Amino acid sequence: MLRVRGQEYHSMGMSSLKLLKYVLFFFNLLFWICGCCILGFGIYLLIHNNFGVLFHNLPSLTLGNVFVIVGSIIMVVAFLGCMGSIKENKCLLMSFFILLLIILLAEVTLAILLFVYEQKLNEYVAKGLTDSIHRYHSDNSTKAAWDSIQSFLRCCGINGTSDWTSGPPASCPSDPNVEGCYAKARLWFHSNFLYIGIITICVCVIEVLGMSFALTLNCQIDKTSQSIGL
Numbered sequence: 699m700l701r702v703r704g705q706e707y708h709s710m711g712m713s714s715l716k717l718l719k720y721v722l723f724f725f726n727l728l729f730w731i732c733g734c735c736i737l738g739f740g741i742y743l744l745i746h747n748n749f750g751v752l753f754h755n756l757p758s759l760t761l762g763n764v765f766v767i768v769g770s771i772i773m774v775v776a777f778l779g780c781m782g783s784i785k786e787n788k789c790l791l792m793s794f795f796i797l798l799l800i801i802l803l804a805e806v807t808l809a810i811l812l813f814v815y816e817q818k819l820n821e822y823v824a825k826g827l828t829d830s831i832h833r834y835h836s837d838n839s840t841k842a843a844w845d846s847i848q849s850f851l852r853c854c855g856i857n858g859t860s861d862w863t864s865g866p867p868a869s870c871p872s873d874p875n876v877e878g879c880y881a882k883a884r885l886w887f888h889s890n891f892l893y894i895g896i897i898t899i900c901v902c903v904i905e906v907l908g909m910s911f912a913l914t915l916n917c918q919i920d921k922t923s924q925s926i927g928l
Contacts (some may be wrong), residue, residue, distance in 0.1 A: 718918055719783050722911045726779030726794075729908070733772030740765025760843075775801070779908060786919055795912040802905050805898075827856045827880060834867070845869040851886065853879040 743762030775797050782790030812819065833840045845867065848854055854870035855861030857878035862870070870876065887894070 718911065718915045719786065722783035722908075722915055723780055725908065725911065726776045726783065729904075730773055730776035730780060733769045733776055735769075736765050736772060737769030740767075740769055760839075771801070779912065782912070783915060786915075788916055788919060791912045791916045791919075795909050795916075798905050798909045798912075802902065802909075805902065809898075824856065824880060828861075831856060831861055834862075835864075847879055847883075851879055851882045853877050853882040856880045 740762050743760075743765060775794060778790050778794040778797065781787065782794050830840050831844070834844055835841070846869075848867070848869040848871075852871050854866050854876045855878050857880060859866045859870060859874065859876065861878070
């Protein structure tokens, strides 16, 4: 009787293990494909130099570099999740769980720091933009960044056309009352705050689900191993 129950428990455990394994695998496969797309877009931006450097003190802080780093991290984490689930490897699953936990904590920490130091960040950004606007004619990367932003946001300078002492560049709209890019960027952010918030929450939920699946699969592997011992 005990043997029959053990076999039934083993069969149910194997079915649950297979289901969890493939759910986590396809979940991470989609995650990995998204990472590939982000990485490819970042490489495209780096090759075509559509967005250059706005902050001279942070030359690596370009949109292309950010996309490349984010895409690479997503691909590595998703690869660990895929391999850990399909191979039923507890070490890879725990590595996947720990990396997701680190990323989630980093996101929460960054959000808190941005909220606490919002005023200082605004001052730093304003100062950085003022420094970069003086490099427009001497640095091609800075020129590319300003031209892209002014064309995209339909703005001119930091606070208006008066920021360009030698006259506004061709990327500025012809309207003499055009808004500055700093105010326009803040307005764009606030008008899209709801969508940005929804995307952020969705990303956090996906990360928590991934962590939950990894822990559940890890526990299920242990239970299945114990049932085999019966």
